[in-house]
Structure formats: C-alpha cells, structure tokens
Amino acid sequence: MRAVIQRVIRAEVRVEGRVVGRIGRGLLVLVAFATGDTPQRGRAMAEKLVNLRVFDNEQGKMDRSILEMGGGLLVVSQFTLYGDCRKGHRPSYQMAASPESARPLYQTFLVALRELARACNISLSEGQFQAMMEVESVNDGPVTLLLDSEKNF
Numbered sequence: 001m002r003a004v005i006q007r008v009i010r011a012e013v014r015v016e017g018r019v020v021g022r023i024g025r026g027l028l029v030l031v032a033f034a035t036g037d038t039p040q041r042g043r044a045m046a047e048k049l050v051n052l053r054v055f056d057n058e059q060g061k062m063d064r065s066i067l068e069m070g071g072g073l074l075v076v077s078q079f080t081l082y083g084d085c086r087k088g089h090r091p092s093y094q095m096a097a098s099p100e101s102a103r104p105l106y107q108t109f110l111v112a113l114r115e116l117a118r119a120c121n122i123s124l125s126e127g128q129f130q131a132m133m134e135v136e137s138v139n140d141g142p143v144t145l146l147l148d149s150e151k152n153f
Helices: 039-051 099-118
Strands: 002-015 018-023 026-032 062-064 071-077 122-126 134-148
Touching: 002 039, 002 071, 018 071, 018 122, 026 039, 026 099, 026 134, 039 099, 039 134, 071 099, 099 122
Parallel strands: 026 071, 071 122
Antiparallel strands: 002 018, 002 026, 002 134
8 A cells, every 4th residue: 555645735636627525734645555455554554644743843843643733634546656667668557456456445544544533623535536536735845755555665
C-alpha cells in the first residue's frame, strides 16, 4: 500500500464537473493498493496517517497530528502510485492491485479512518473509486510525504 500525503489549505475532487469531496485545512491523501495487500495494512496505514506530526506547534515546528489539530482528510484512490517507470517510457502497473481486489481494501482503509476521525474533530471526505477525477488542492508549506507499507521509501 502506498500513499502520498499533502498538507493542504483546501482541496476538492470532482467527477464529471460535480464536487464529490471537499475539505478545508487538512490532509489530501492519494492512496493505492498492491497485489498482496491486506486489510491489516490498510488499518495500519490509517493509524500512521492520523498520527503523523505534520502540523506546526506554537514554536513553528511540525509536532502536531491531525488528531490534535482537527481539520479534514480527503482520500483519493490513485492506482498510478504503483506505476513502474524504470524500463522504457510507458509505466507498468503490474504491482497495482486489480480494481476488484483494491476496492475492498480501499473501503477497509476508509472505515478505519472514519473510526479514528469520529473520536476527534476530523471530517472525512473522499473521491470516487475507479472514476476519472479532477483533484484540486492548495498545498500548505508545501508539505508532501510518501508512505509505503513495504517501507520502500
């Protein structure tokens, strides 16, 4: 499982011109699943994500998590995070889970995030799985982090 996390001032996702997800200050999370991923990895990634200390404290140091700061999470499925560009000029997506395998993993990830968000002042919004989406964001910082369940980076 891979995720690209961006701290944002605001973000939204549209499908066919219609806004399907929107947040103010918070985290935009682009997420992808690999063949062999498990629901446990999704739950572990959700825990990691909400506990990442990427928001500034009173001294201007990144020392606060979204659980502490509140705000929003906008989760967007993006299988292209598993695009392998090492050979040739066309990415290979062999490592990406098929839509049939990825959909339940994505849903499990969202359920875990909802459970964590429910206890705090965090709103959860999402894109539309397996849809062509337009994602618009205003990055804050910018702060962009890469997470990989296999710890490849």
